[in-house]
Amino acid sequence: MKISIGNDHAGTEYKLAIIGLLKSLNIEVINYGTDGTDSVDYADFIHPVAKDIEEEKVDFGIIICGSGNGAAMTANKHQKIRCALCWNKEIVQLAREHNDANVLSLPARYISLPQALEMVKVFLSTAFEGGRHERRIEKIPCN
Incomplete structure (x- = not known):
């Protein structure tokens, strides 16, 4: 598995921890995010992920x-992107199962780092259910 990750200054700490988690799971990571805390424009780091x-x-x-x-708004401007802004692991699970989300957007200022890591685990381990959800996904014009 291969994952692209992008972040602005508010997400640097979370990104570094998530990269550590992904690497421990033998997942290849492409890092487009800033590694600093100086103010930057999130779109510059989200477009390459999308x-x-x-x-x-x-x-x-x-x-x-x-x-x-x-970040979510920026990603969702791209074709083939189904980005879900999530704030707990239950929403992450539904985003994957029902919406076939392919990008997870995390709000670093509103969730803890342990929550973020659990949410990433759920995102990666949850499959799209298909079925009735498939026809709903097909109605999203960017697909």
Whole structure:
């Protein structure tokens, strides 16, 4: 499995911990995020993640900013992206099962680091259910 990750200054600590988790699971990571805490524009780090998914270079994306909203909005402007802004692991599970989310957006200022790591684990281990959900996904115009 291969994952692209992107973050702004609010998500640096979380990104570094998530990369550590992914590497411990033998998952290849492409890091587009900032490694610092100086203010940056999240879109500069989110577009490359979305492009990797559009071009089928990776399986999933993980994006992180303060609220998760700006990152999610940016990613969802791209074709083939179904980015879910999630704040607990139950929402993550539904985003994968029902919406076939391929990008997880995390709000670093509103969830704890242990929560974020658990959410990533759920995201990676939950499969899309298909069935009745498939026809709903097909109605999203970007697919």
